[in-house]
Amino acid sequence: MAREFTRVGVVGLGTMGAGIVEVFARNGIDVVAVEISDAALERGRANLTGSTDRAVARGKLAEADRDALLGRVTFAVGLAALDSVDLVIEAVPERLDIKQRLFAELDRVCKPEAILATNTSSLSVTEISVATTRPDQVIGIHFFNPAPVMKLVEVVRTVVTSADVVADVEALCVRLGKVDVTINDRAGFIANALLFGYLNQAIGMFEARYATREDIDAAMKLGCGLPLGPLALLDLIGLDTAYEILDTMYRRGGRDRRHSPVPLLRQMVTAGLLGRKSGRGFYTYERPGSGKLVPDELTPDPAALAPADGARAVTKVGVVGSGELAAGFVAAFTTAGYEVVPVDPSTGLGQLGDVDLVVEAVPDDLSVKKALFVGLGEVCKPGVVLATTTSALPVIELAMATGRPADVVGLHFANPATPLVEIVRTIRTSAEATDTARAVAAALGKTGVVCGDRAGFIVNALLFPYLNDAVRMLEANYSTTGDIDNAMKLGCGYPTGPFELLDAIGLDVSLAVQRALYRESREPGLAPAPLLEQLVTAGRRFQV
């Protein structure tokens, strides 16, 4: 028989703690909610009532149920109020010293049989547990943000956590309506180990002005179907928490440079830009705690983005290529009202003398594309925008082959169905050519995002290292394909898990992209996972 939890304690009522209180109280469990000071307690109470009021307003919670839920919560300053609870979970800041001090205190205050749980994202549960005299009753219960919404809970057992405690907590997760994945104590567990390298890399892109914050976020939302772009997600997580998680991941997780916090993140935390909780992070919010965006000095001026601004008139479009992709472009441009001249590269370039835009979709091979761009430079009239749809080659190489690099852009459509186009601007592309590409993307009904000319552009550069990391995690036998896929879907709201996605993309294509990223960056962490190479060699898939 699993242990019955009738009364639990939650320590720290910030971004996560208030949501965890809500999860317990919603499921009929009495909660003692503890903060460090009166002011923090009031903020925590406001977090909880704000969230439950929103649930009522959205029709997700009846008023009477909200009142009953709030009636189950007792608020207190200080740990003494936790003397009668069956389980405590803490959600205080992500610092080992703070958590160890807290656990030593909890050990003194709580009943001897009480389970002591941490919601840590990256710290060692084992190191936290040894601050108590009952390490066998210490466990990680890692909820996801927002706790009332995200289905996943990672249950983290250490080498000394007792099997009964693990089973009791697993049963509790079921009672809370959550899906649990039970795993060992490793930095970042499943989801954060796969998520945070990606988030840090996105900050790096923003810091390097590779693309705007709006374009980085739109690329990942529209290109991968994610619920939030990486920078908006960081604002939701809290930049101070994100900084601590990255720093711990770097130190505990093998000193992978990809986890070393990008300097901008530290600067933002120091400057008090903590994300939604302080009202300002990568974006600006209506007020602290709000998720409602308000314009700030970085918000693009809609007038400046108007297609007319600097864009050249395009009425006639040449589409070069004979494959499916080329046929897709012919159809898309025709539907959008353009006059289309489809040509086969071996024969028909001469017909492109009077087009305003050329889009090529010939095989993604440098020598084939280069030869084509030499030809385009010879036959096209001046001022034509020449676009390559390459997903892997440096656009500048093709631009230089034309003799008119200012007119050359990349137009990367991940696949014809995605609503996204990455517009790749090389160091020689003119503003007019970029504006023209934006206008054409809009006319096709797509969102255009502008980025620099680096391997993988925005989407693939951020997506594939994460996929490769998932393969490495599997290779290390930390978890299974099913649990890893579930963790990303239920913990982070991804539409597909990494293994499902790798199978859908094709492992050979995935390996080629990963190799291109590695070749350009020489980042050791980006080297293709040996298991991926082996599966490609063997002609196998994950088949999840």
Ligand SMILES: NC(=O)c1ccc[n+]([C@@H]2O[C@H](COP(=O)([O-])OP(=O)(O)OC[C@H]3O[C@@H](n4cnc5c(N)ncnc54)[C@H](O)[C@@H]3O)[C@@H](O)[C@H]2O)c1
């Ligand atoms: N933010 C996320 O998205 C997220 C997701 C999953 C897990 N976590 C984990 O949850 C924990 C909390 O993170 P957060 O983002 O909610 O932090 P937060 O900064 O939003 O909230 C921390 C709260 O703890 C309180 N506090 C600090 N010291 C305390 C003490 N000694 N006793 C009682 N309360 C104390 C603070 O007043 C604050 O309200 C961290 O371990 C973090 O890694 C965070």
